[in-house]
Amino acid sequence: xxxxxxxxLKRTSSSISTVSTTSMTSLSPSPSPxxxxxxxxxxxxxxxxxxxxxxPDGPCTTSWSYYSTVPKxxxxxxxxxxxxxEAGRGPVLGPMVYAVSYVPVTRKDDLAQVGFADSKQLKxxxxxxxxxxxxxxxxxIGWAVHVCSPQDISECMLRRAKxxxxxxxxxxxxxxxxxxxxxxxQVTEVFVDTVGPPDSYKKKLEAHxxxxxxxxxxxxxxxxxxxxxxxxxxxxxxxxxxxxxxxxETGLDDVFSREFGSGYPSDPNTIKWLNEHIDRVFGYPRVIxxxxxxxxxxxxxxxxxxxxxxxxxxxxxKSADIRGLFGRSDSTQSEEGSEPPRKKPERxxxxxxxxxxxxx
Amino acid sequence: MSSVWCPTARLAKQQQTKNMDEAIALAADASEAPIRxxxxxxxxxxxxxxxxxxxxxxxxxxxxxxxxxxxTYQSTFRGRGxxxxxxxxxxxxxxAIYRESRPPPDIMEERYLALSGSFSSITTWGHxxxxxxxxxxxxxxxxxxxxxxxxxxxxx
Numbered sequence: 001x002x003x004x005x006x007x008x009l010k011r012t013s014s015s016i017s018t019v020s021t022t023s024m025t026s027l028s029p030s031p032s033p034x035x036x037x038x039x040x041x042x043x044x045x046x047x048x049x050x051x052x053x054x055x056p057d058g059p060c061t062t063s064w065s066y067y068s069t070v071p072k073x074x075x076x077x078x079x080x081x082x083x084x085x086e087a088g089r090g091p092v093l094g095p096m097v098y099a100v101s102y103v104p105v106t107r108k109d110d111l112a113q114v115g116f117a118d119s120k121q122l123k124x125x126x127x128x129x130x131x132x133x134x135x136x137x138x139x140x141i142g143w144a145v146h147v148c149s150p151q152d153i154s155e156c157m158l159r160r161a162k163x164x165x166x167x168x169x170x171x172x173x174x175x176x177x178x179x180x181x182x183x184x185x186q187v188t189e190v191f192v193d194t195v196g197p198p199d200s201y202k203k204k205l206e207a208h209x210x211x212x213x214x215x216x217x218x219x220x221x222x223x224x225x226x227x228x229x230x231x232x233x234x235x236x237x238x239x240x241x242x243x244x245x246x247x248x249e250t251g252l253d254d255v256f257s258r259e260f261g262s263g264y265p266s267d268p269n270t271i272k273w274l275n276e277h278i279d280r281v282f283g284y285p286r287v288i289x290x291x292x293x294x295x296x297x298x299x300x301x302x303x304x305x306x307x308x309x310x311x312x313x314x315x316x317x318k319s320a321d322i323r324g325l326f327g328r329s330d331s332t333q334s335e336e337g338s339e340p341p342r343k344k345p346e347r348x349x350x351x352x353x354x355x356x357x358x359x360x
Numbered sequence: 361m362s363s364v365w366c367p368t369a370r371l372a373k374q375q376q377t378k379n380m381d382e383a384i385a386l387a388a389d390a391s392e393a394p395i396r397x398x399x400x401x402x403x404x405x406x407x408x409x410x411x412x413x414x415x416x417x418x419x420x421x422x423x424x425x426x427x428x429x430x431x432t433y434q435s436t437f438r439g440r441g442x443x444x445x446x447x448x449x450x451x452x453x454x455x456a457i458y459r460e461s462r463p464p465p466d467i468m469e470e471r472y473l474a475l476s477g478s479f480s481s482i483t484t485w486g487h488x489x490x491x492x493x494x495x496x497x498x499x500x501x502x503x504x505x506x507x508x509x510x511x512x513x514x515x516x
Binding site (some may be wrong): 249288310 | 403404405406407411412414415416417418436437438439440441487488489
């Protein structure tokens with residue numbers, strides 16, 4: 001299969017420092033190729049899409065991360081503050097992106113001055129512009145993103161040893177902070193935007209990084225400029241990946257629409273996409289998070305029924321009354337101490353036929 | 361559709377005899393396209409028919425080098441991660457595919473299976489883990505073939 005390239009060609013920023021391919025699961029080892037800078041000035045303005053340099057070409061099947069070069073001012077100071085935010089946690093499709101941005105503590109307010117305020121209030125073009133602002137100040141603003149591919153999210157949440165989204169979010173954040181520290185940045189203050197309960201999350205982070213002062217709160221992106229900058233990195237990255245989504249599936253790239261909508265089940269465009277692009281057997285391409293109930297319900301209604309061995313056990317243990325484990329219940333009449341009668345598994349009739357084959 | 365390993369010699373013999381009195385009628389169907397790839401998924405799919413396998417079922421060899429020389433594969437189905445290994449029949453065996461033209465009304469009735477194709481390997485998949493003879497019935501059966509071979513071997 002020839003390597004696929006992103007459809008979008010317009011380039012904005014130009015510096016690439018490091019791209020590492022990581023995966024949350026040990027099962028997705030094939031690394032996606034590092035971004036190859038394609039600079040073709042003739043086509044750069046005609047395309048409607050904005051291609052960002054830190055996003056690798058090709059389909060987003062494995063998770064990856066990008067770290068900007070450490071800004072000179074951040075490397076020299078002994079007090080750096082860092083903001084953490086996420087984009088695309090709730091939607092049924094596309095990647096979930098975690099981002100950090102960091103500046104010297106002394107320049108905290110400068111971030112607000114160059115325009116980083118409440119990012120949720122911004123329009124898409126404004127966010128794109130602010131993202132460009134980031135790359136205009138590589139001497140004092142550093143940033144990084146970790147992109148969890150929808151396929152990795154599905155796999156992670158559906159595998160036997162299930163991982164929930166909160167754990168995934170926490171692990172990703174911890175990895176991002178650890179890597180920035182490892183790059184020699186002396187982070188002293190961290191501001192985290194959270195959707196879950198802030199207190200337990202704060203404790204978890206403090207246990208990992210005892211020397212950092214954490215502020216974990218809801219709506220942190222409107223309170224702290226460094227979280228707002230991180231929020232923009234995350235949102236712009238997710239939007240760009242979805243706009244130029246490369247289907248990993250063969251032959252779908254020119255057939256399947258990219259009018260995904262917001263990805264939230266409340267968005268009629270998202271529901272329309274889900275309804276129009278269902279495959280009865282395979283379900284959906286890998287842009288969809290199969291672990292979301294919206295997707296599971298649609299497949300239950302319109303798709304072919306697929307049963308996985310472990311799932312039935314799960315359902316049985318959930319529906320079973322826990323009291324049944326401790327004593328005699330009315331429904332089970334088995335005597336105490338005796339094993340429940342075990343049904344002998346029925347032999348497949350094919351074996352009976354095979355006996356005849358052997359005797360011919 | 362069922363697929364089983366058959367000793368090669370016996371398969372050829374049955375194709376020649378075509379004796380309808382036999383418990384199972386076997387007939388080679390030349391119109392059937394040769395099987396390119398067979399996959400055994402670790403789930404039950406309530407469907408028998410054509411599917412967009414070429415589009416959706418993407419199989420990639422794993423880059424991780426295991427200590428054994430066995431090539432392992434990865435794929436996904438309905439959002440689940442799959443890891444697979446290719447299984448080849450032992451020497452003297454080949455893969456045969458049968459179709460049942462008319463299913464018997466009763467489980468004890470004799471069954472008529474038609475040989476509709478052959479295959480040389482099958483890829484068996486585990487959900488998020490590589491299949492092993494302990495977890496995977498096909499691999500278990502393959503191990504059993506070795507055992508039967510030894511059990512029935514002539515002792516000098």
